[in-house]
Amino acid sequence: MASQKPRLTRELVLSAALELVDDEGLDALTMRRLGQVLERDPMSLYRYAENRAALLDGVSELVLNELAIFPSDPDWKAQLRRIAHDLRLLALRHPNVIPLLVTRPLSTPLGMRPLGTVRPLEQILALLIDAGFAPTDALHVYRAYYGFLYGHILNELQEYIVDPEENEALLRLGLHRLPAKDFPRLRALAPVLADYDGEAELDQGITILLSGLEAHLYRGVPATP
Amino acid sequence: MASQKPRLTRELVLSAALELVDDEGLDALTMRRLGQVLERDPMSLYRYAENRAALLDGVSELVLNELAIFPSDPDWKAQLRRIAHDLRLLALRHPNVIPLLVTRPLSTPLGMRPLGTVRPLEQILALLIDAGFAPTDALHVYRAYYGFLYGHILNELQEYIVDPEENEALLRLGLHRLPAKDFPRLRALAPVLADYDGEAELDQGITILLSGLEAHLYRGVPATP
DNA sequence: CGCGTAAAGTCTACATCGTAGAGCAAGTGT
DNA sequence: ACACTTGCTCTACGATGTAGACTTTACGCG
Structure with a gap:
């Protein structure tokens, strides 16, 4: 069967959290989701971070340490x-x-x-x-x-824009929604923005x-x- | 008794939302709380903003219009x-x-x-x-x-820092927590920061x-x- | 006037969230 | 062998966003 769960550490928790945020965005970082990623009960996380807020701080710290x-x-x-x-x-x-x-x-x-x-x-x-x-x-x-x-x-x-292919397309599509009357210069700059x-x-x-x-x-x- | 509820408008909703945020912070802006401020069912808000996210956007807009x-x-x-x-x-x-x-x-x-x-x-x-x-x-x-x-x-x-009186105190207190060994310059700058x-x-x-x-x-x- | 239709507002219900609190299980020092 | 600590789990609670069905109000048109 799968890996025997190694002991949890703050570093483990935080880097899993970071990975989650990188992959799926900030909102995906919930206690339950993170617990699931680590194959632990969500409550176990509170050993390594007081709060969700503290967890977020930990992620900030981790990133800034790079x-x-x-x-x-x-x-x-x-x-x-x-x-x-x-x-x-x-x-x-x-x-x-x-x-x-x-x-x-x-x-x-x-x-x-x-x-x-x-x-x-x-x-x-x-x-x-x-x-x-x-x-x-x-x-x-x-x-x-x-x-x-x-x-x-x-x-x-x-x-x-994440997808470098659709880059220009998305941008234009976005700008296209702006009323031409009110946003002439912005729309004209579409190619430059791209x-x-x-x-x-x-x-x-x-x-x-x-x-x-x-x-x-x-x-x-x-x-x- | 109190004011007969006037009809709701987008402007009314948004400015109530802004007031709430100004007074109690972003987290205080929940659908339920805002409904309560306007003396309406929280669900009625969805007539004037698709989401909570859209509501937040509305608040941004309102502020930038100033x-x-x-x-x-x-x-x-x-x-x-x-x-x-x-x-x-x-x-x-x-x-x-x-x-x-x-x-x-x-x-x-x-x-x-x-x-x-x-x-x-x-x-x-x-x-x-x-x-x-x-x-x-x-x-x-x-x-x-x-x-x-x-x-x-x-x-x-x-x-x-919000409270202009405790300003310096708070700052020092805060800085005091930093380990003196690792943050000498920052601590020395406390008065200037203040x-x-x-x-x-x-x-x-x-x-x-x-x-x-x-x-x-x-x-x-x-x-x- | 009245009545039908649309808009405004409400009620109920559900999934999901953070986290308190009690308890369980394994390791550690004596 | 025993008490303790440490890591982890279970259960439970209140709060949140919001879908969907419902009721109430406003209003145009015969």
Whole structure:
């Protein structure tokens, strides 16, 4: 017969949860469904997460842990750029998790968030401070940077259609529903919308932002050598 | 006795829904609860919204309608700046709705969104194109702009604590929970985090972004006279 | 006026959800 | 061999979204 059930662990539970979310969306992640995937009674899950909410937090944490940050890199601009691209890829890998990443912190004060979700903040602060920024400026840079980054990801995911074949078709079909009178420019842009290069767009945006930050902020921070 | 129940309308239902969300959060918006507020059977709501999801969309739409955009203003930079501040205030007025605004489009292709939520896009495109941008560039500008804007709002709302008195206390209390070894910079920044001026931060960000865009994009677009 | 039809609102019922609380089963230290 | 802890299961409860049949109200037209 099938595999003898191995002992459950938090990691096991969370990664099963993540898989479920990746495959079938956030709503599919119910206690009962997850229990079923793990061949356990739903109630057993409460050993490894207090709530469903805590479970969601755990999934966020798990995903964010996929993001590598090297706070000791002296080339802060390159590092920020790389992180941005990494996070973008992460988002494309786990699009269904993004709502969690974006939404849960809104109802959780900084100090009570899962540590894994606060760590990137600390590490980027470290990166910037080590690169010569005053702590306060580092915070400002972080805010502008992360704000822009999350904004871009949300933007891109909004326009992202899963099936790359029907991509254009779906888009046009969608746009076709808009009243021509009220949405002329949008409809006219349909072809452009259809081939959206998120990577390039992000990269340009980061460039603009970084050079802008550099210009407007305190001097004395080394540019890329 | 009390008011004779007036006939229900979509507007009535939606604004009651919005009020409920504003007052008690998204989770409080259940069919039953809303029915109770309107002194109607929960089932009657289905005349005015197909689903709970559709109801949520309606609320998004209602909120976004509070945002005024004047696409004919020739001073696009000033207009974008003003819209940014307006949207920020809107977000602070309806913080509980923001998760909706940000999350629902992720699961709804452009063409199937409530018209009210697509209109800002159209109008900003109009604004930019009328100001002299090529349509494609207008789209790029829009993306960078709206991305940054939403990013900022999410950022600010994350750090926003409802009770302005306990503000600092709560923040410190929260940060106090973080292990000192792992989060030294973040903890050191507690005082700075406590007095966050979202308006200023947004304004600077917009400045950086707009001048950056202007510099990197096709010339021939008039700067503010 | 009245009556037939459509619209608005209600009632009942069901599947599904999160989770409390009591209990069972296997391992562990003494 | 025995008490305890730890992992897991069972049963049960209240709440939710919503389908489908029903009743009530409003209204146009003879």
